[in-house]
Amino acid sequence: MTNLPIRDTIVSMKNNRALFLQGIKDGVPIALGYLAVSFSLGIPAAKAGLSPFQGFLASFLCNASAGEYAGFTMIAAQVSYWEMALATLIANARYFLMSCAESQRMAPDLKLRHRLLIGFDVTDEIFGISIAREGDIPPWYVYGAMAVAIPGWSVGTAIGIFAGEVLPARAVSALSVALFGMFFAIIIPPARKDKLIAGIILVCFTLSYLCSVLPVVCGLPEGTRTIILAVVISAAAALLFPRKTEDEPAPEEARREEAAP
């Protein structure tokens, strides 16, 4: 029976291969969606002065739409590195929630390297398809999806920056609102279903506008105002309207919520 571990290894290698291929298959539609979103993300990145390669790198390493957008506006404003860290923390806070949910679905003895690699690309979509599976999340399935989703996301950003550099001002102006359009598509449907969310969004718009025109506050960099407003409004909402516990985003909900990482 000494060859049993070897046979086990061979079986698990075959399994991993099948899982990886399955991940690729499920990752292709995600990658195509990412191309469009990250292209739009390239426009503000170009305005912030990033080269196509820098945009590629930022997207390859971050895999985050709102987080990267916040980061690019911070680069444009030349804020301190601390403010950059804070803005990234706030804009990406929801991934913390997703990772918490995902950690409950991993084999308890899963090796650290797998945890680090999976953690590298916890996005709304990858999280969605991973958690939608039955049982413990198989790392190789996630890697398959990552293998196509990450290139889609990072190449799209580089193309977007290139477009931002070479297209005429008229076209760039039109493309500048693409990302905001996608943000609307993320926040408006839940607002339609839930008056509380709708109210909070209205408060956000109002306060954000006021902060951009009121004396003293309007002197702060845009990114700094975003951080302060995001923390204050979210904390106020959490205090005034706390949510019931066991409110983890269901996979379906998470996927509908946002089609960008």
Place this chain on the structure above:
Amino acid sequence: MKSIWLYIAVMAGVTFLIRVLPLTVIRKKIKNRFFNSFLYYVPYVTLAVMTFPAIVHATQSVWSGVAAMVVGVLAAWLGADLFKTAIACCVTVFVLELILVH
């Protein structure tokens, strides 16, 4: 002039830590109701705050930005997906600026 490379490094480092900490160190369900509620609201609030009034200043004319906002909210309200909403906003700006911007 600060370095774009360093900015990217900070973004990447912080983003990685946020995602990896719950998978490695914490591994427990977060039970704090305030913290959970806070994390639930943050995405909506962040996106809303980042969108307005920024959208109005992103375009060549303030009015095309305002129009894009109205069209975007309406399209999303009526159920247009991510891609269609974005296209609707872009087309609005492009067409309006043919008239507004010379």
